[in-house]
Amino acid sequence: MPDDHVAAFSRVRDRIAAACARCGRSTDDVTIVGVTKGHPPEILCKVRALKLLELGENRVQEALEKYGHGELVTIANARRLHLIGHLQTNKVKKAVELFDCLDTVDSAELAAQVSRVSNEAGRRPRVLLQVNTSREPQKSGVPPEKAAELAGRLADLENIDFMGLMTTGPLEGNEVAVRRSFDLLRDLRDQLEQEFRSPCLPVLSMGMSDDFEWAIEAGATEIRLGTILWGARTT
Secondary structure, three states: HHHHHHHHHHHHHHHHHHHHHHHOOOOHHHHEEEEOOOOOOOOOHHHHHOOOOOOEOOHHHHHHHHOOOOOOHHHHOEEEEEEOOOOOOOHHHHHHOOOOOEEOOHHHHHHHHHHHHHHHHOOOOOOEEOOOOOOOOOOOOOHHHHHHHHHHHHOOOOOOEEEEOOOOOOOOHHHHHHHHHHHHHHHHHHHHHHHHHHOOOOOOEEOOOOOHHHHHOOOOOOOEEOOHOOOOOOO
């Protein structure tokens, strides 16, 4: 593995540590999801060298072509595979079979289908509710004002582990807008935990290569990093 990837990862870890220090958090509270979308299967050797345990893919078909049906642990030595792109209803069966974490559930119908298929497949994926905190029409995710209602329905479903919320910052937002988007997700999570009367939503998935430090300062527990680790996508 070229030294530049190792050096890039070291710099990222330093920046994570600095962001955690600024807000009084431990680096143990922040998990890196290494995003391998758009990269060939050879990327798995780099994943293994960096000892990344969590990986993310945007599309079900690309993930199938890259990871097959179980080679993830043996090739990449990783622990879990996350679907971080929009999940179409006609891909739920394959997604449930392959992914450990479905991070972009954004409707009651989709969640119910995931629960039903999971029961049939003998699987229990971790699920996050995707919230469109920036209210951009081109993005997936439930509007913030509808998050509580949908969260309640997810919490009642069997065969899934509803563990938290996910968002992406504004596509063309400045720092103020991006931070506002992340703060809103954290506040929504806190409100939901008060309604559920339990700290049962520990996961806040937010922050990517361009804004992960702001996300950490807002409370992110998972950050999704691709370009900053591997360079530009090849496809």
